[in-house]
Amino acid sequence: MRRAALAIGALALLGWPWVAPSYFVFLASLIVVNAIVAIGLNLLSGYTNQLSFGHAGFLAVGAYTAAILATHWPGAPVPVTLLAAAIVTALVGLALGVPCLRLEGLYLAMATLAFGFVVVEAILNLDGLTRGNDGLRVPPARLGAWALAGDVERYYLVLLVGAVMVWAALNLARTRTGRALLAIRESEIAAQASGVHLARYRTLAFVISALYTGVAGGLFAFVVGFLSPDAFDVFLSVDFVAMIIIGGLGSVPGSVAGAAVLTVLHDSLAGLQNYRPLIFGAILIASMLFMPGGIASAARRISAMAGYPDSGPPSRPTIQGDHA
């Protein structure tokens, strides 16, 4: 049953460029990029209760790393550029995660918010590398002699990387690290009492989260093809937080669903021009009021009502009001 559903889903994703118009292939790539960020953010916020309003900054670090590498080394194969984006961003995550250990809740949110601004300032000031406000044109991703210049090629690249990231995130929960992170989510004191090194795992969550967002940043650079500091404003960070809240804190499928909903919503509201922020905000508030556990918990409730009690993940239901 579950396997059949997965196979159908995989076929639908692989066949998408043959049935959908070109624009929707591009949109699907954006959804996957956002989903990777949402999964990364969820590993941090959903697992260790550390809220970040600075993930647009991590996305920028990853995007600029990949773009600068691809510009200065024209033949760079795309696995190398993405790996570089992941490593550089993870290191930045480490650098931010260590001082942030002392901060909780609102103070942590403020520190990460500031980080987002610092990244934008750094991009502006390193204009020899980043071309500052003028923006950086990103050459197509390459695999040997093959340039992934079309929407369809880029979609398959993004889809492949996205699948790997989703698989890794789902399996993380079964590793020692994942169990430790889940234990921290349930109760920090209980986790410490059972021998979980709190500081180490909270920092690790920061690093993994940054790594995910760095990979997404590299893909973002190739999908959009042009970077400028204006792309990574604070509202983008807020969008990422909205994705995991709407999707469901602590849930990988929820992150993907949240990313899909928000990306499509942004796209379909673009035509409403000045009313867009208003309507967007109203939808966010409504979904938080009426669907507090996000899409993931709503889906779980629906499937439980339909008589599939075992279709949810093994861990406890998503965090509700008790942590807010």
Added chain:
Amino acid sequence: MNLRAALLLVLVVSLAAVPAHAQPGVSDTEIVLGGSNSFSGPLAFTGEQLTKFGVDLAFRVVNDAGGIHGRRVRTIWYDDGYRPQEAVANTKKLVEQDGVFAILAPQGSPPVVATLEYLEANRVPLLFPYQSSPVTRGRRYIFQGMTVSDRSSKMMIDYLAGQRKYKKFAALYQDDEYGKSFLTAFEKDLGRHGLKLAAAESVKRGVTDVSAQVAKLQAAKPEVTFLVLVPGPAAQALKERQKIGWTDTLMVSTGPLTDERYLALAGDAAEGVEGLSLWPDPVASDLPGVRRYREDMQKYFPKNEPNRYSLAGYFAGMLFTEAAKRAGRGLTRESLVATLERIKGWESGILAPLTIGPDHETQKQGFWVRVEKGRFKQLTDWLKSE
């Protein structure tokens, strides 16, 4: 009649029908245009005025008069909030989903530059982008809107060094493509007059305190100080100069800066300041095109005050209408490009007679103004930039 003949007939008919139907955005009754612009974010006011009160105003007038060769013009606007990735998404959507004929009047260098390659590769005309960087040059399907920096520089230096005989120049510029492209052009044009810039100070985008830079420039004792900034910091520079009593320099604003918002922000510190104006005064000018613009605005959007941004959009709408009319009933993207390239001495009643030609620039001239009693007073006729 046999099957083969019938098939042949079908083939001939369908081939004949292909060109007419293959032209995106043009139907028997409609021409669809669109653009991604700022309706939220830092330039939301400009974006809204440019499109919904400028371009759309011109097209409402055209549609009420019967359209272009019987076709009504419809516009689709999407918000990008000045973010390049959303401009890319919106532009792809306009081209691939909405099937627009051309992209009209998008705003700002980052969002516009992000879409250049895509539009050029897909042969979609990008008409009159509202940004002044010369990166749009040398592309077949792109027609620049705002006057590019090197043309502005030539008009400014030739007037100040040639006619007014000033010798010592300095510049306060924004540290980005806008500022640096002006700085390079100033140095080149001053070189032609055997002069060079005595001092230049940069301002980061978004910074409002410019007192240190103003003090350094004062120490260089220039006769003329160029302001290559956006309204906020430029007004701040004028106030700072007033505060420290620096009177023996002529402050001069560049084309993109010389607007009503800058005047309003600077208040009485702007008195006596001069500059290159790319547009006639939208409120007071007696030019026939500007008068028509004000009458149309009064008729269709009586609550909206006239300003440069809606005037620029109105002009973009007029220019498209003129080219589409000349291209005739069989309008195609290629015929539009060819027609625009052939426009010679077109009288808009707003700007100087326009000849576009192979450079694809639709705005090439400005005139000199001085601020007197809080308004721009015109001092010269249209200056030459060739």
